[in-house]
Amino acid sequence: MEMLEADLNAHGCAVLPRLLTAAQCREIATWYTRPGLFRSRVIMARHGFGRGEYQYFAYPLPDLVASLRTNLYPELARIANAWGPGNFPPDHAGYLRECHAAGQTKPTPLLLQYGPGDYNCLHQDLYGDHVFPLQVAFLLSRPGLDFTGGEFVLTEQRPRMQSRVEVVPLQQGDAVVFPVHHRPVQGARGTYRVSMRHGVSRIRTGQRHTLGIIFHDAHSQ
Helix, strand or coil: CCCHHHHHHHHCCEEECCCCCHHHHHHHHHHHHCHHHEEEEEEHHHHCCEECEEEEECCCCCHHHHHHHHHHHHHHHHHHHHHCCCCCCCCHHHHHHHHHHCCEEECCCEEEEECCCCEEEEECCCCCCCCCCEEEEEECCCECCCEEECCEEEEEECCCCCCEEEEECCCCCCEEEEECCEEEEEECCEEEEEEEEEEECCEEEECEEEEEECCCCEECC
16 A cells, blocks of 8 residues: 555556455456346446446445445545545545435445457546545456456546546456546646546457446435
C-alpha cells in the first residue's frame, strides 16, 4: 500500500499485486452462474456499452466481496479527502449510511464476464449524487492462458489537450485502483481536475472475468 497514493497521483492508477489468491479468483469466477447472488444482469450490447455482460451483486454481499469493500475503503477515503473537496467518513459503513439516506441503496459491486470479441467501452461508474472518487477492479483470469487481449485501459482528458491513454498490465489476482470520474493534477498554475474514463480492449481468445468494487451504492430508482 506504500506506493498507492504516489502512483495514483503520478499516473492516475495504482496496481496492488496478488491481492487475491488463484484459488479465490477461481472461486469468485464460478459465482457468475449462481443467479441468487445477484440483483440484476446487464447484456452490454443492448445498451451500447460494448460487448460482454455483467451482474450486480445483491445484499447481503458475499463475505469476501463485503470484506474487500470494507477493508479497502479507509485508505482510499484518506486519499480521497486529500484530493478534496470532500469529507468522506473514515469507515465504509458510515459512508453507506450517507448513500442510503440519499436514496442510493442498491449495491454496486459487480462481476463481469467477457468472451472472444467482447470489450467494454470507455465509461464512468456514476450511480447518483454521492460518488466515491476511487474504485478497484480485480482480474480473476490468467492473461495468456485463460484469455488473450482484454487489456485494462484508462484515458485522461486534460483541459485544452489531447487525451492521454494508460494501458495497465495485470496478472491474476492483481487489483487496479483508479478514479471513478476525475482526479487532481498539479500544473504550473496550480491544481486542476482531469476527467478519467476506463474500459477493456477486445478479447482475442478465451474468457475473462473481473470483480469490480465500487464504494458508493446506486439510486433505487
